[in-house]
Amino acid sequence: MENIFRDVRFIKFSKTILVSGVFIVFCLLPLLVSPRLVFFFSEAIVWILFALSYNLMLGHTGMLSLGHTAFFGLGAYTFGVLTRKALVPGTTAFAAVLGMGFVSSLIVGFFCVRHRRIYFAFLTFAFCQMIYAIVYSMYNLTGGDDGLISIPVPKIVASTTSAYYFVFSVSVICLFLLLRITNSPFGSILHAIRDNPERVEFSGLRIKDFRLASFVIAGFFGAIAGALYTILTKSAFLEYFGIEFMALILFACLLGGIHTFYGPVVGAMIVVALDKLLGKYTLYWAAVTGVSVILIVILFPKGILGFLKERGERFRG
Amino acid sequence: MLFNQFFSGLIYGALLFVIASGLVLTFGALRILNLAHASLYMLAAYMTYSLVHLFPEGPFYFFLVVFIASILTALLGVLIEVLLLRRIYRAEELLQLVLTFGVVWILSDVVRGGWGVGFHAVPRPQFLSGSFTILGYTSPMYNLLILMAAVVVALGLWFLLHRTDAGIVIRAMTDDPETSSSLGINIPMWRTMIFALGSGLAGLSGVLATPLASLGLGMDAKVLNDLFIVIIIGGMGSFPGAMLGAFILGQLNAFGVLIIPKLALIFGFLAMAIVLLIRPWGLLGRPEE
Amino acid sequence: MGIILKTELLSKSFGGLKAIDRVDLSVEEGELRSVIGSNGAGKTTLFNLITGYYPSDSGKIIWRDQEITSLPVPRVTCLGIARVFQRTNTFLNLTVWENVMLPFLRVRKQEWNLLTPVSRLNKRDVEELVEEVGLSEQIDHLASTLSHGHQRRLELAIALANVPALLLLDEPTAGMSIRECTEMMNLLMKLNQKRGLTILLTEHDMKVVFSVSQRITVLHFGRILAEGSPGEIRNNAEVQKVYLGENE
Numbered sequence: 001m002e003n004i005f006r007d008v009r010f011i012k013f014s015k016t017i018l019v020s021g022v023f024i025v026f027c028l029l030p031l032l033v034s035p036r037l038v039f040f041f042s043e044a045i046v047w048i049l050f051a052l053s054y055n056l057m058l059g060h061t062g063m064l065s066l067g068h069t070a071f072f073g074l075g076a077y078t079f080g081v082l083t084r085k086a087l088v089p090g091t092t093a094f095a096a097v098l099g100m101g102f103v104s105s106l107i108v109g110f111f112c113v114r115h116r117r118i119y120f121a122f123l124t125f126a127f128c129q130m131i132y133a134i135v136y137s138m139y140n141l142t143g144g145d146d147g148l149i150s151i152p153v154p155k156i157v158a159s160t161t162s163a164y165y166f167v168f169s170v171s172v173i174c175l176f177l178l179l180r181i182t183n184s185p186f187g188s189i190l191h192a193i194r195d196n197p198e199r200v201e202f203s204g205l206r207i208k209d210f211r212l213a214s215f216v217i218a219g220f221f222g223a224i225a226g227a228l229y230t231i232l233t234k235s236a237f238l239e240y241f242g243i244e245f246m247a248l249i250l251f252a253c254l255l256g257g258i259h260t261f262y263g264p265v266v267g268a269m270i271v272v273a274l275d276k277l278l279g280k281y282t283l284y285w286a287a288v289t290g291v292s293v294i295l296i297v298i299l300f301p302k303g304i305l306g307f308l309k310e311r312g313e314r315f316r317g
Numbered sequence: 318m319l320f321n322q323f324f325s326g327l328i329y330g331a332l333l334f335v336i337a338s339g340l341v342l343t344f345g346a347l348r349i350l351n352l353a354h355a356s357l358y359m360l361a362a363y364m365t366y367s368l369v370h371l372f373p374e375g376p377f378y379f380f381l382v383v384f385i386a387s388i389l390t391a392l393l394g395v396l397i398e399v400l401l402l403r404r405i406y407r408a409e410e411l412l413q414l415v416l417t418f419g420v421v422w423i424l425s426d427v428v429r430g431g432w433g434v435g436f437h438a439v440p441r442p443q444f445l446s447g448s449f450t451i452l453g454y455t456s457p458m459y460n461l462l463i464l465m466a467a468v469v470v471a472l473g474l475w476f477l478l479h480r481t482d483a484g485i486v487i488r489a490m491t492d493d494p495e496t497s498s499s500l501g502i503n504i505p506m507w508r509t510m511i512f513a514l515g516s517g518l519a520g521l522s523g524v525l526a527t528p529l530a531s532l533g534l535g536m537d538a539k540v541l542n543d544l545f546i547v548i549i550i551g552g553m554g555s556f557p558g559a560m561l562g563a564f565i566l567g568q569l570n571a572f573g574v575l576i577i578p579k580l581a582l583i584f585g586f587l588a589m590a591i592v593l594l595i596r597p598w599g600l601l602g603r604p605e606e
Numbered sequence: 607m608g609i610i611l612k613t614e615l616l617s618k619s620f621g622g623l624k625a626i627d628r629v630d631l632s633v634e635e636g637e638l639r640s641v642i643g644s645n646g647a648g649k650t651t652l653f654n655l656i657t658g659y660y661p662s663d664s665g666k667i668i669w670r671d672q673e674i675t676s677l678p679v680p681r682v683t684c685l686g687i688a689r690v691f692q693r694t695n696t697f698l699n700l701t702v703w704e705n706v707m708l709p710f711l712r713v714r715k716q717e718w719n720l721l722t723p724v725s726r727l728n729k730r731d732v733e734e735l736v737e738e739v740g741l742s743e744q745i746d747h748l749a750s751t752l753s754h755g756h757q758r759r760l761e762l763a764i765a766l767a768n769v770p771a772l773l774l775l776d777e778p779t780a781g782m783s784i785r786e787c788t789e790m791m792n793l794l795m796k797l798n799q800k801r802g803l804t805i806l807l808t809e810h811d812m813k814v815v816f817s818v819s820q821r822i823t824v825l826h827f828g829r830i831l832a833e834g835s836p837g838e839i840r841n842n843a844e845v846q847k848v849y850l851g852e853n854e
Contacts, residue, residue: 038606038701042731043475046416064410064414065600066409068465083518102554111590111594114599115593116597118350118410118553119416119549119593119597122545122549122593124850125591126544126545126546126586126590126593128589129528129542129582129586130583130586130587130590133582133583133586134583151682178722180720180723181720181721183723183724183725184720184721184722184723184724185711185716185717185718185719185722185724185727186717186718187720188704188707188708188711188720188722188724189708189711190705191697191699191700192697192700192704192708194698195697195698196695196696196697197698198695198697199695199696199697199764200680200684200708201680202657202679202683202688202689202695202770203680203683203708203709203712203764203767204680204683204684204712204713204768205680205712206678206680210717240722243538247418247422250418251415252414254412255417283429283430284426284429284430286422286423286425286426286429287422287423287425287426287427289419289422290418290419290420290421290422290423290424290426290624291419291423292419293415293416293418293422294401294416294419294420294431297408297412297415297419298401298403298404298405298416299410301409301412
């Protein structure tokens with residue numbers, strides 16, 4: 001009987017049960033909690049999606065980008081500007097977000113991907129700042145420092161509950177796609193590139209192409225996350241491009257475990273909760289986050305899920 | 318008019334050089350990019366604000382404040398190195414970067430807690446409050462001090478690295494970290510001292526920068542931005558590179574404001590992106606195989 | 607059976623040191639050739655040049671009838687040249703299965719497949735190859751947990767998964783026990799004879815070299831000192847002077 005816990009199939013089964021359980025709870029959420037909490041969870045889901053998109057690069061391909069929020073911001077502002085200033089219908093605007101996400105990440109990625117670690121990080125950071133500066137300067141379209149507010153969203157997603165379900169369903173689809181991608185041959189190659197890029201080349205594969213693809217897919221889903229956030233909050237602000245947001249997402253992925261698929265999900269949930277709660281109890285949430293980051297790096301570099309996974313493997317022998 | 322811009326660009330460049338030199342020093346010898354470097358700069362500036370109120374006016378007290386703030390910052394550097402950095406030397410680059418980021422957050426709240434969210438100003442010391450005229454352009458005397466400080470730091474570092482035994486150790490650690498560990502020198506102690514020196518330089522520049530602009534909470538981010546640009550343009554491990562990069566960025570900022578005031582920031586980033594695209598190891602850096 | 611790989615006046619220097627000096631090498635298809643020489647003679651550099659890992663200073667590298675001198679590593683591998691490294695260079699965090707699977711993805715043109723779960727693909731190919739190198743028991747183990755001998759076999763499997771026409775092996779028996787050595791050499795000979803795989807290997811162990819090679823090339827300070835059958839090389843006075851005296 002004790003051996004059942006060591007059986008791989010049991011692990012898989014419990015994992016499926018867990019994930020399904022969480023899924024069902026999320027589906028029924030508006031019936032279970034107050035609208036304020038529903039809104040909170042909607043935000044959390046967007047952050048989760050964004051963290052998952054980021055981790056495709058960070059945890060699965062070994063690429064540290066410091067400018068990923070550029071795509072979040074571009075997604076948000078594309079939707080906001082089109083619906084608010086150009087009075088474009090919501091669905092078209094959303095389609096435009098998809099296009100913008102793809103094209104912008106392709107362009108930025110093309111220039112950045114060919115460089116090693118630190119230079120890649122700096123370049124992505126630089127591009128993000130440039131995009132920020134451009135969006136900032138287009139005051140007439142983007143509202144500059146003030147941002148965009150009162151963004152009109154289609155009636156079907158206007159209420160808290162309907163917005164929640166929209167965000168939830170889009171995110172679930174994206175999560176499912178990312179899961180498939182991670183487990184696909186393409187995903188294996190990304191993992192191999194992360195571990196031993198040289199060997200991948202000696203297997204006949206051009207790692208630049210795959211890194212670019214990883215960057216573009218991440219940027220694509222990142223832009224979707226941005227648009228979802230704008231639909232949710234009916235606003236768009238320059239903070240979306242900021243390094244604080246970037247750092248929080250990075251922290252979320254690390255906290256959950258970058259080398260696992262669901263790590264960013266766990267990490268993002270915790271970070272969003274902390275972000276909301278800490279703001280209420282203490283003015284010094286930055287210091288608290290800073291200390292947490294340091295503790296994680298020193299004590300739990302594999303993150304929560306990474307740590308659990310390792311324990312599980314050791315337990316099974 | 319043009320000389321006006323050139324000169325103010327020169328001053329900012331000089332200041333950037335002093336900050337950047339500390340970062341280049343620690344990156345070269347310790348191989349860790351300390352993102353909290355600019356936070357130390359900011360902390361030193363705020364400390365100066367408080368210290369200035371403790372002492373009366375006068376050149377002696379001014380330099381005393383400079384000395385105290387720089388030493389305090391260096392000591393903080395020691396604390397950071399011993400408590401935190403020592404544990405992650407073997408960790409992945411990514412984790413190291415993230416850890417220093419954590420320090421950034423902590424320090425920014427230390428400043429917020431100690432001095433609040435408002436802006437503070439530190440007046441120029443009276444003995445330097447005059448101005449001087451050069452080529453028809455009038456500049457505050459204080460700016461001359463900054464230029465001199467940059468020159469002193471540059472010469473001092475050169476002397477340290479090339480004419481002292483300590484310099485030999487530092488250069489060995491920078492050029493060949495693996496071999497230097499078998500040289501029989503106390504590497505951990507050297508690391509701490511080098512990091513202290515780098516932090517002290519950040520502190521020094523923080524003090525000197527105080528009369529130039531008001532102190533606010535976003536100081537660290539702005540300077541960090543500029544620091545990145547400087548060391549990328551100049552080359553990550555190179556002091557002459559830092560000088561060149563600082564000079565270039567100073568000029569770009571000064572003249573950029575004339576061309577596109579709202580987007581002046583963009584020139585620096587464009588320059589950095591261009592350098593990264595055509596010569597990623599910087600104008601004066603060395604490509605590593 | 608023609609010449610499958612040829613180098614013409616291939617040269618490479620590092621700083622002032624001439625690592626490879628005007629080397630003319632010709633390897634016949636189906637041959638099992640050993641390249642020997644003391645440390646620093648240029649053996650690894652030669653492999654790095656052939657595979658495109660280092661750019662050459664001058665000279666040509668010709669594969670079948672195509673010049674491949676300045677082609678990048680992935681291209682060269684796709685053309686049919688696979689490499690086994692001296693230092694173990696596997697994917698330590700992946701299982702044996704996943705390690706071997708990777709080159710197959712490229713060979714079967716599945717590398718851009720974003721949607722199929724990878725565990726369902728290429729099962730038979732991977733299992734067969736893993737069995738051929740004798741790692742069937744460890745197929746689900748992480749590469750980092752394998753013994754040294756097994757890691758070397760995994761290296762070989764990964765290289766073979768590229769379905770190469772030429773296999774370059776850098777000191778394949780380094781660090782192996784006598785039994786592991788014999789097993790590895792038997793495996794290589796089987797691959798050479800049964801599959802017609804051309805093999806070019808570097809080695810320090812002279813017993814191995816003389817027992818399996820059809821031809822031997824001797825490198826000395828980056829230049830070819832002698833070339834010929836094992837018997838010819840053994841009797842070559844110059845070679846004796848430089849090497850064989852040390853090892854007998």
